[in-house]
Each structure stands twice: as structure tokens, then as C-alpha cells.
Amino acid sequence: MDAVDEILAQWNRERPDLDVGPMGLIGRLGRIVHFLTREMDKTFAEYGLTGASFDVLATLRRSGAPYSLSPGDLLSTMMITSGTLTNRIDQLEKARLVTRSHNPDDRRSVSVLLTPRGLATIEAAVTAHVATQKRLIALLSPDEQAALDPLLRSFLAGIAARASG
Amino acid sequence: MDAVDEILAQWNRERPDLDVGPMGLIGRLGRIVHFLTREMDKTFAEYGLTGASFDVLATLRRSGAPYSLSPGDLLSTMMITSGTLTNRIDQLEKARLVTRSHNPDDRRSVSVLLTPRGLATIEAAVTAHVATQKRLIALLSPDEQAALDPLLRSFLAGIAARASG
DNA sequence: TCCGGGTATCTTGATATCAAGATAAATCGC
DNA sequence: GCGATTTATCTTGATATCAAGATACCCGGA
Structure with missing residues (x-):
């Protein structure tokens, strides 16, 4: 109960x-x-980040060197609106974790690039984040985790099918 | 993939x-x-509600007649801060779905009461909401639903144990 | 060339939320 | 009783989000 x-x-x-x-x-x-x-x-806060800012930095980091994506690229993988993303990038730029630079070939588009400081921050934060996730998922036994995984996959597949169909 | x-x-x-x-x-x-x-x-929006306002009305409704709780009672079952709740009640009061009245025995405390209009709204909205949930959960087969339930219970029990311990 | 339509990003205005503290009333200890 | 503490609710100020639309630029066709 x-x-x-x-x-x-x-x-x-x-x-x-x-x-x-x-x-x-x-x-x-x-x-x-x-x-x-x-x-x-709580883990994000230890690195001066929020879930929102972590998401942006992590997306840049896992895209691989040179850790640079356009706002449009970021948007396509992050379920938020364009206005929200503009604000997130503004905040990260103020904190000197990313920089914006204009593409000389297409002046509409912008590159968002991890600074060295941004890279160091996300490297440390993601390591701690994975440790936190490991600790949290340990509330389930390994057997339970193994049983849960295919159910969530099935649920998410159903959602994806619905969203596209 | x-x-x-x-x-x-x-x-x-x-x-x-x-x-x-x-x-x-x-x-x-x-x-x-x-x-x-x-x-x-989307279902809530059909009744002029948001998830936030639905939560308040639903909590009042399922508490039973006379559909009245104090902000403190509401807070204890809704994982939000007191400032957020004040704002939610303000909005619902403006929409004439609830009224506030002061308790003469303890003038610090307040009763939040469903109006007839509020009751009619939540009666209809919760019926539609349950139908929506049924439709959404049907993305999983009955067997999958049956398998998922005990895993989620176990996970939540682990969380509750952690939170209290 | 120039115009219409499309694309990439940002701006605006409205809400919702939280953390921290203010306010007002009840209760407790002496 | 009376001050100090606790309780119940609200206020304030900052932030994050979204929907809708504005801005700036590119590109293709006449």
C-alpha cells in the first residue's frame, strides 16, 4: 500500500x-x-549545472571533436522549443562554457562550441552523473533491471510508432 | 536501435x-x-485545465464530500512548494472552480472548496483523463502491463525507503 | 536581377515554478 | 498572562519554459 x-x-x-x-x-x-x-x-549542481545546461553540454560532448553543433542540430535531439534553447545557450555563454560563432558560408547559422572550461566541466560532470545513475538504478536488483529494460523498449517503440504514424 | x-x-x-x-x-x-x-x-486542455490545475481539483474531488481541504493538506500530497500552491489556488479561484474560506477556529488556516462549477469540471475531466490513460497504456500488451507493475512497485518502494531512511 | 518562399535563430509576452523570507495567528513554557 | 516559538499561508524575486511571431539570410525561378 x-x-x-x-x-x-x-x-x-x-x-x-x-x-x-x-x-x-x-x-x-x-x-x-x-x-x-x-x-x-543534485549531482549537476555540484558542477554548477542544471539538468538543462548539462543536456546542452553533454549533447555537444558526445557529438565528438570539435564539440560543435548548430542550435538546429541541438534542437533536433533535445525535446525543447527554439526559444528555450536560445536562452540555454545564452546562460552557458555567460558562464564561459560555450561560445557562439557565425558560419561565414551561411550567416543565418551559428556554431555552438564547448570552451576548454566547458569541456573540462562536462567531462567531470558526466562521470559523476553516470555514477549517480548507477547508484539510483541499484534500487532495483540486476534481475529486475533486466526485466524492466525490454518493457521500456517496447513502450518507447510504441510511442515512436504513434508519433510518426 | x-x-x-x-x-x-x-x-x-x-x-x-x-x-x-x-x-x-x-x-x-x-x-x-x-x-x-x-x-x-491535451485531455486537460479540453476542459480548460492544465496538469497543475487538474491535480488540485482531483485531490479535492477524491478526498470526498464536502470536497474541501486546507492548502497544508493539499501540499502534503502534491510534490510542490507552498508558493506554487498559492499560485495554483489563485488561478483556480479566478476561474471560479474553487473558493477560499477562513476557518473561524484557526484564522491562520484556510479551506479550499470545490465550487459546483469546479465539481462539474473535475467530474468530466477525470472521466476523460482515465480514458486517455487507458489508451496510452494500451501501447503495452496486457502481459507487459502485468510484468511492469511489480517492477515499478519495487522501484518506488526502494525510493520511499531511501527517502525516509 | 529581383522576388517569393523557405530556413535558422532570436525576441516577446505570458506562465509556472522554486527558494527564501514575510506575515499573521496559535500555542507553549514559565 | 506574556514573550518566544511554531504553524499556516502568502509574497517576492529570480529563472525556465513555451507559443507565436520577428528578423535575417539563402536559394530557386522568371
Whole structure:
């Protein structure tokens, strides 16, 4: 009888006509992700980052040398709007973790490049982040983790199929 | 090879020292919840609500007649700060979906009460919401849903134990 | 050449959120 | 009783986000 079960019990009492089975699954998913996000944010904060700024730096870092992508490239892999990305890059530029430079061949487009300081920050932060994720996922046994993985893949595949179809 | 696998492949190339197994699980969880949230928000919007305002109305509704709780009661079941809750109640009051009244016995405390209009709104919205959740969860087969449930329970139990211990 | 349409990025205005602290009222210890 | 502490809620100031539209530039066709 966890916190989600208590909510479902209330609905059962008040609205017995509702089938709240799906609400249990989705509610638990939401709470789990909420907790994981909060814990991971603590690690980011140790490096002066937020989840948002980490995402940008990590996307640049994992794209490989020279650690440079256009805002458009970043947008395509990060589920945010263009205005949000402009703001994130502004903040990172102020913190001297990235620089913007204009492409002389197409002056509409911009390159966002990790500075040496930005590279050092993300190298350290991602190492700590992976350690945090390892610690968090250890709340499940290895068997449970192995059982969960294909279910999440299937769920996400269903979503991808829906989004494109 | 889904979008999360592509991210993991990039990290494997750039930082083969990192164990990104946990990142796969956590990344998929995050994406699934992000998608589910966006879809559920569409249903809320049909009733003039957001996820935030739905949460307040639903908490009042499932508490049972007379559909009245103090901000403190609401806070204890909704993972938000007191300032956020004040703002949510302000918005709902403007929309005439709830009213505030002061308790004569303890003038610090306040009762937030569903108006008839608020009750009618949440009755309809929660019915539609449950239908949306049923549709979304159908991306998994019944067997997959049955397999997922105990894993999420176990994960959330681990979190609850950690949070309290 | 020049215009229309498309592309890449940024700006604007409105909201929602949080952290920290303010306010007001109740209660506790003496 | 009376000051100090605790409790319940709200306020303030900063930030992040989004939707919609503005800006600046490129390109293809007449």
C-alpha cells in the first residue's frame, strides 16, 4: 500500500465507475521519474549545472571533436522549443562554457562550441552523473533491471510508432 | 536501435570508460513520462485545465464530500512548494472552480472548496483523463502491463525507503 | 536581377515554478 | 498572562519554459 495505492483507493471509494488500473502504472512512472530527476539534479549542481545546461553540454560532448553543433542540430535531439534553447545557450555563454560563432558560408547559422572550461566541466560532470545513475538504478536488483529494460523498449517503440504514424 | 540507443552509442565511442547501462533505463523512463505527460495535458486542455490545475481539483474531488481541504493538506500530497500552491489556488479561484474560506477556529488556516462549477469540471475531466490513460497504456500488451507493475512497485518502494531512511 | 518562399535563430509576452523570507495567528513554557 | 516559538499561508524575486511571431539570410525561378 504505497502512496499511489492510497490515491487509487480514494478514487475507488468516490468513483467506483472508473477503471484506475492505468492510473497506477502511469502514476508510479511519474513519481519514479520525479525522484530520479531530483537526485540527478543534485549531482549537476555540484558542477554548477542544471539538468538543462548539462543536456546542452553533454549533447555537444558526445557529438565528438570539435564539440560543435548548430542550435538546429541541438534542437533536433533535445525535446525543447527554439526559444528555450536560445536562452540555454545564452546562460552557458555567460558562464564561459560555450561560445557562439557565425558560419561565414551561411550567416543565418551559428556554431555552438564547448570552451576548454566547458569541456573540462562536462567531462567531470558526466562521470559523476553516470555514477549517480548507477547508484539510483541499484534500487532495483540486476534481475529486475533486466526485466524492466525490454518493457521500456517496447513502450518507447510504441510511442515512436504513434508519433510518426 | 531507438533514439536512446543512439545516444548510448555516441557515449560508447567518445567515453568507452563509462558504463552507460543505467543511462539507457533512466533515459527511456524519462522519455516515456515526457510523452505521457504531453498527451495527458491535451485531455486537460479540453476542459480548460492544465496538469497543475487538474491535480488540485482531483485531490479535492477524491478526498470526498464536502470536497474541501486546507492548502497544508493539499501540499502534503502534491510534490510542490507552498508558493506554487498559492499560485495554483489563485488561478483556480479566478476561474471560479474553487473558493477560499477562513476557518473561524484557526484564522491562520484556510479551506479550499470545490465550487459546483469546479465539481462539474473535475467530474468530466477525470472521466476523460482515465480514458486517455487507458489508451496510452494500451501501447503495452496486457502481459507487459502485468510484468511492469511489480517492477515499478519495487522501484518506488526502494525510493520511499531511501527517502525516509 | 529581383522576388517569393523557405530556413535558422532570436525576441516577446505570458506562465509556472522554486527558494527564501514575510506575515499573521496559535500555542507553549514559565 | 506574556514573550518566544511554531504553524499556516502568502509574497517576492529570480529563472525556465513555451507559443507565436520577428528578423535575417539563402536559394530557386522568371
